[in-house]
Amino acid sequence: NYRIQDRRNDEIGGLIEAYNTMAHGMLEKDQVERVLQRFVSPSVARNMMADLDQVQLGGRDVSATVVFADIVGFTRLSENLAPDAIADMLNVYFDAITTATSFYRGTIDKYMGDCAMIVFGVPEKDDEHLFHGLCCAVMIQRLVERLNEHRHAHGQTTVEFRIGINSGDMLxxxxxxxxxxxxxxxxxxxxxASRLSNMAGGNEIIAAAPLLSNPNIASRVRATESGAMRIRGKENPVGTYRIDGVHALSETLMEQRIAQFLAKLNTEHQRVQGE
Structure with missing residues (x-):
């Protein structure tokens, strides 16, 4: 009986050890995934951690939407600010862009200096990727306007973003x-999309004309024809529209999310002032 009890104790001990090892491994994996999400999108991080052996070079053809948003006159601006002030300013504005991107199921592809590249429809499929990309561009525009009001009231540097958007086949x-x-x-x-961003003015969203040829999109977007533009790398001029907004319900939901973002910003500002 003692031997049987000892054997059972050994088995239980082995199970507990195996469980603790597995739990520790899962905890480490979860921690790695959370850190990884700071450098790539959450969906990309999840896919990578789900099967590390399958992370390899390669691509697939997709239909997706891309938004580029960069700061007007950033080079001149950076000459007059200390490096830490530039970093703090970029972090605030990029936080706003991340908020808009997440709200419309987009993915921050990368930050390039003062420019953000955002994609919709990959890596997770989204049948409304074009409309969500347009909504995100408008929300970024609205957020930057409101953020500028907040920063100006507190004597901080403000910026304007120029935004370009396009949709189509890509790898x-x-x-x-x-x-x-x-x-x-x-x-x-x-x-x-990148070229259209470069052609846009401050606080302006420029979209390729074919995007508005879809009746399902045109009926939900307010846009003004801005004529054909000569784009570097294109033999013929490209027809463009300036995006002024989206339909009322989408803008109502957008304003609610913007109000939440600004409330959080005000709370953080008050906390810093109190320290």
Missing amino acids: AGNLGSRDRMQYTVVGDAVNL
Whole structure:
């Protein structure tokens, strides 16, 4: 009987040890995933952690939407600010962009200096990727306007963003080298979105004209034709529209989320002032 009890104790001890090892491994994996989400989108991080052996170079053809948003006159602005002031300012505005991106199921592809590249429809499928991309662009515009009011009232530097948006076929996947790769999208549709951003004015959203040819999109977006633009790399001028807004219900939901963002910002500002 003692031997049987000892054997059972050993088995129970082994199970407990195995459970603790597994739990520790799951905790470590969860911690790694949370850290990884700070550098790539949550969906990309989840896919990577789900099967680490399958993380490899490669891509697939997709239909998706890309938004580029960058700061007007950033080079001149950075010459007059200390590096830490620039970093703090960028973090505040990029936090606003991240808020808009998450609200409309987008993914921050990357931050490039003063520019954010955002994709919709990948890596997670979204049949409304174009409309969500347009809504996100408008929300970024609205957030920056309100954020500028807040910063101006507190004597802080303000900026304007110029935004370009395009949708179409592109290649999505892990691109780069075996030692260093990045999940991203590439293609002519992506390049055009970047060019349109460069052509936009301050606090302006410029979209390629074909995006508004879809009746399902045109009926939910307020836009003004802004004519054909000569785009570097394009033989013929590209028809464009300035996006002024989206339909009333979408803007109502957008304003609610913006109010939440500003309330959180005010709370943080009061906390810092009280320290």
